[in-house]
Amino acid sequence: MAGDDERIPVLDVRGVTKTFPGVIANEDVDLVLHEGEIHCLLGENGAGKSTLMNVVFGLYQPDKGSIRVRGEQVQFTGVGDAIDHGIGMVHQHFQLIPVFTVAENVILGNELTNGPFLDINEARRRIIELEDKYGLAVDPDAKVGDLSVGEQQRVEVIKALFREAEILILDEPTAVLTPGEVDEFFGVVRSLVDQGKSIIFITHKLREVLAVADRITVLRNGKVAGTADPSTATQKSLANLMVGREVVFQVAKGDAHPGDPVIKITGLRVEDVRGARTVNGLSVEVRAGEIFGVAGVEGNGQRELVEAVTGMRPKIGGTVEILGQDATKMSPRQITELGTGHIPEDRNKHGVVGAYSIADNLILNRYFKPPFARRWLRNEAAIASEAEELVAQFDVRTPGIHVAVDNLSGGNQQKVIVARELTGDVKALVVAQPTRGLDVGSIEFIHNAIIALRDKGVGVLLVSAELDEILSLSDRIGVLYRGRLVGTFDGADATREELGYLMATGAAPESEEAAS
Amino acid sequence: MSMGTDQRDLEPSGFRLKVQEAFQLQPVLVPLYAILLSFIVGGILIALIGVNPFEAYWALLRGMFGSKDNIAASVARSVPFMGSALALAFAFRAGLFNIGAEGQLLVGGVTAAWVGTWAWMTDTPAIIAIPIILLAGAFGGFMWGWVPGILRAKTGAHEVISTIMLNSIALFLVRWIVNSRDPVILRDLEASVPRTEAISDTAELPTIIDSQPPLHWGLFVMLGVCFLIAFVLKRTTFGFETITVGTNPHAARYAGMSVDRIIILAMAISGACAGIAAASEVSGTNQLFQPGTFALIGFDGIAVALLARANPIGIIPSALLWGSLLSGAPLMQQEADVSIDVVRIIQSMVLLFVAADAIVRYIFRVRGEAEAHIKASTTGWAGQ
């Protein structure tokens, strides 16, 4: 499709520059989107993708540069202008109100009225029409808070379509979806394109890019590093363009030399927030110097398992032993002090205090210990020097350690958490979705860091929705199904197919019944 | 991972960021404009009742700062607000809304007066007696803040409801204590109005200027408390815990902080701030305890703290403004025939404009933090 550039693009971004204090987020960026195309925007964490899209969507005003929509020069002073020009955006972070229904959320800010009253029925009718047209199945009367992440995302898409968006910006839509949901999502994207919509799609997953893109633009350090043609590009070539060097996709990993158990879970039973028993009699041993991967479809007890082991959630039954000590009733602080690191699944809720500086976030779980504290006093010098060191070591892209974490790009926020949890005196590591939202280079880095810890004798419990991540890191793999491990595999022998089948059905081959 | 030198080298140390931060007028700008705006609206109000607003304000200004005595009186009126404002501010930083300063003042005040009337206090040198009476006040307030703290932490009872209730309980309790003749609890039987006996001379904070009300050493006590609280919040690990709990309690728990303990302590320390202010009044201004003298000081403290945006140092100018206005208003009433209530209206408007800062930003074109807010909601993936 590329090449026939005589057509007037639906969106033509020229020479856009956007700076923040101390950061050039975009520098002289060009981007051309043609009608009915999917244009993938790639780039490392902090490369400036979200910023560029926020400029196009009218959230930020560019310092320099021009934007044309269907040939018409535009200057947006706010989101309203962008919407009026037929631009819709689904943010990395959803903007829905959980206590409202789908229909209410969709019409929010664009209320259909019938005299002084909301015309919710008319809205429902139009929503159902849109759903049929594009294959976006969601119940318009369901409360958004009760929907799965995938469904919430569809609501966001419906919201944009309801406002008659012709250009849709999707910022990392697939980062939060399960593999099944990703397939459904691409179905929707294709039907959108078939009906003449044009799409800008941001993702870190190169496989997805090659599957759906019509055109690819790669950003690096805020500038366009190049464009690529999906018919000729490979994952490797894209990664090289993004990072500016060779990226190794297969992590190099020596044999494991497992020692004594560091985390020993016996007959664990845990309830989720609604009181449903989501972990039901789970037993597993993670030994020193090995990575135990927990595979499974999301919602089979992963979250509760991790929270129970790290002391964040009470246990209904069973025991947890960490480094030989009974940790069943321990508080999060006591468990950390045993030498446990924990990368939480929910970055913004648990992992960081967004308003705090990078430095303060890096000591969030050890602020009370020397050298960061002298008795009751904070030792600012020690805190700063630790931060400088970790920021350099983990390559957090920031103008300084005093920048608020809220101002970092999504992937760099994750690096802050990883830096904090992988350093210090860790002997056991509980890791949930460690590389969600990270670029290929950072994934490689974090995987290597986890493996290095394993080689130093740390026992790692890894929970991930990415089967590839589980397969490439784990020494042993357990499949979690309805709160139990239904099969344990040797990391070297397991195959995608085998695991996938077990994840979906929970039917374990007789010989490989539960636990180790 | 190569570091993109071209853009990172711009700010090798983030030094400029720091400098920019230090000279940030933004946080002060909105309150200042809010004050200006309120006076303009107040002026229109005064003009509407047929008085020249400039004359009225001139009288107000002279009432506030027209003479040495007026200045002293203005400052003296302000001192207790520092304590009651801190009571809100400290809890606020822990994410709690303590509107119980009113009750915490009363309990702190009565405790201080009770201790101040102990017989042996008369034989105790001032250097010991004064700290004792101040600590007694702090202790009374501490306990009265600890109760809603523990209720919140252990039963989930919302602190707004429980502090309102505790205000009423405190009011009737101290009234009974100083009213009752049979049995006599703390009432001064000779006095015609309900109040305690005078405290020991040795427990009195020395007067600086004998204005009406007198300016006494309580000023330095409360300034000290403001700086102490600022220090605790900024420099201690406990302050770090407090603000973390106030900003993101989930992350605090995840980081191993004991959220319950911090909630209880924050409420209790808040109460202690009010209590020590009450003790300073008992000891320096009245030399006895009379419940009526504390009316509204707690509630005005909420306003003072919000005007200062819960910043313990910001509370100092904020309280000074508040107290001076109240102190200057009578002269405006005398000379320009404008009711004292107009000052109350202006004060309330200041608060209204601070709360609805969008109005102020719009009128005075103060650049908003809008972009920062947007950013906060666009990084990271969907919160599940």
Ligand SMILES: Nc1ncnc2c1ncn2[C@@H]1O[C@H](COP(=O)(O)OP(=O)(O)OP(=O)(O)O)[C@@H](O)[C@H]1O
């Ligand atoms: N409001 C802001 N204030 C200061 N700096 C900002 C702000 N928003 C973004 N930045 C900086 O601009 C750069 C680009 O950020 P952006 O969020 O666009 O990256 P991204 O490409 O979307 O990364 P990711 O893949 O991690 O989401 C980063 O260095 C970030 O720290």
Ligand SMILES: [Mg+2]
């Ligand atoms: Mg982004």
